[in-house]
Amino acid sequence: MIRLLASACVCVLLVAACSPVAPATDPVDEAGVEAAVEAAAAEAATAPEGFELSTERESENYKVTAEIDPAILAFDPPLAWRLWKNADAQLNELAVSADEGRRMADEDAAATGNPSWFMGYTLDITHKATVVLEDVISVSDMVGTYTGGAHPNYFLGGGIYRKGEEAALPLSAFVTDAAAFNDLVIKALVEEKIERGYEPMESASVEASLRELLVPSAEAPDVYTHNLLLAASTEPGKAGGITVVFSPYDIGAYAEGSYEVTIPADALTPILTEAWAGRFGGLPVSQEDELVIEEP
Numbered sequence: 001m002i003r004l005l006a007s008a009c010v011c012v013l014l015v016a017a018c019s020p021v022a023p024a025t026d027p028v029d030e031a032g033v034e035a036a037v038e039a040a041a042a043e044a045a046t047a048p049e050g051f052e053l054s055t056e057r058e059s060e061n062y063k064v065t066a067e068i069d070p071a072i073l074a075f076d077p078p079l080a081w082r083l084w085k086n087a088d089a090q091l092n093e094l095a096v097s098a099d100e101g102r103r104m105a106d107e108d109a110a111a112t113g114n115p116s117w118f119m120g121y122t123l124d125i126t127h128k129a130t131v132v133l134e135d136v137i138s139v140s141d142m143v144g145t146y147t148g149g150a151h152p153n154y155f156l157g158g159g160i161y162r163k164g165e166e167a168a169l170p171l172s173a174f175v176t177d178a179a180a181f182n183d184l185v186i187k188a189l190v191e192e193k194i195e196r197g198y199e200p201m202e203s204a205s206v207e208a209s210l211r212e213l214l215v216p217s218a219e220a221p222d223v224y225t226h227n228l229l230l231a232a233s234t235e236p237g238k239a240g241g242i243t244v245v246f247s248p249y250d251i252g253a254y255a256e257g258s259y260e261v262t263i264p265a266d267a268l269t270p271i272l273t274e275a276w277a278g279r280f281g282g283l284p285v286s287q288e289d290e291l292v293i294e295e296p
Contacts, residue, residue, distance in 0.1 A: 094123040
């Protein structure tokens with residue numbers, strides 16, 4: 001069933017390529033249709049062995065899952081394949097680590113007579129499309145894991161990818177003034193922290209702490225490389241803003257949880273690059289709402 005899901009998405013692409021878009025009375029470009037079918041078939045044939053949009057593996061020592069949004073495969077198959085290969089490697093690594101952890105725990109229990117401390121490992125990886133435009137897709141990343149200890153951990157990330165390109169677009173693709181963007185993010189984070197329980201009188205110290213954490217360095221010249229997303233918009237065909245996500249521990253204690261702030265299109269307007277100035281508009285739509293896909 002899992003394999004059929006991935007195959008079905010590829011078949012949808014093939015069917016779309018084969019479907020006539022002109023009235024039946026118009027001549028059909030048979031050569032063009034044949035070329036499209038051949039191209040789609042060739043692309044499908046290059047999928048990595050074992051590729052699955054959804055996978056679950058379980059043993060007495062671990063349970064691991066990976067989910068890739070079908071919208072990613074439909075937009076850019078090689079991107080979906082790369083995400084799957086990375087996830088597959090992480091799932092395999094966790095499985096090996098869990099087996100080793102169980103072995104060590106059993107040996108310790110046998111030697112000491114104490115109960116085994118092993119509790120089973122988990123790993124869940126999810127890649128979800130937040131916005132799909134004609135040439136660009138925004139993909140959120142969520143990794144949850146437990147390998148023993150006081151609590152599970154989870155990590156958030158994201159990237160904005162141009163179709164056919166491997167690397168995510170940098171912040172500089174969207175804004176001309178990184179410092180001004182940083183100010184907008186820090187302002188939004190301070191407001192969010194106050195809403196979560198910090199006292200208003202602490203805003204200055206909270207801001208100072210965030211500026212220390214989010215300052216570019218030689219090791220990390222772009223502090224937003226792996227946590228940028230496009231926000232969907234109330235205006236069709238536009239991005240409603242730029243969302244920045246932070247995992248627990250990134251900018252606060254674990255108890256604070258993760259943070260997600262969206263800089264709306266109107267606030268970005270003064271610093272947008274020429275290429276993106278006309279591509280933002282409307283109001284941001286939450287990721288929990290329905291995915292917005294621009295029709296080409």
